[in-house]
Amino acid sequence: MVEKDKSVEEAEFDILRFIQILLIHKWKFLTIFIIVFIIAALYGIKQPKFYSVDYEVFYNESIKEFVVESDVPVIKNKFEKAFWFSTMKSDEMSRLIAQNSNLPYSASTVKRMIKVDMVEVKGGSVPIFKSNCYFQK
Numbered sequence: 001m002v003e004k005d006k007s008v009e010e011a012e013f014d015i016l017r018f019i020q021i022l023l024i025h026k027w028k029f030l031t032i033f034i035i036v037f038i039i040a041a042l043y044g045i046k047q048p049k050f051y052s053v054d055y056e057v058f059y060n061e062s063i064k065e066f067v068v069e070s071d072v073p074v075i076k077n078k079f080e081k082a083f084w085f086s087t088m089k090s091d092e093m094s095r096l097i098a099q100n101s102n103l104p105y106s107a108s109t110v111k112r113m114i115k116v117d118m119v120e121v122k123g124g125s126v127p128i129f130k131s132n133c134y135f136q137k
Helices: 006-011 015-024 026-046 081-088 091-101 107-113
Strands: 050-058 066-069 072-075 114-119 128-136
Touching: 015 026, 081 114, 081 128, 091 107, 107 114, 107 128
Parallel strands: none
Antiparallel strands: 050 128, 066 072, 114 128
């Protein structure tokens, strides 16, 4: 008679024995699952709701400096980075965001929640504005 090695027996997984254990102790497993699920649901409900968004605004214009409008050539002004940067950080922009987002914040509060930076790309002529908004509801 050949004896089986004990380490081989311990390494085997008997699925039928596992199912028997689950059936015997089903109420314990079900109770533990329900308690953990309720704790997780309560934790999720208690968490503050916040929304965070990061976005970049690119300005790329491939039109020449001379534009023809109504058959009359017009010299087009160059893009003013500082003007658009100040516009994105303005009180009017904050007021419009507060008005259109339906959030219970005033324009001054919204202005503090939005951070706008101008990204300078080395050798790039396209201005990039990077914005980060963080709202807590």
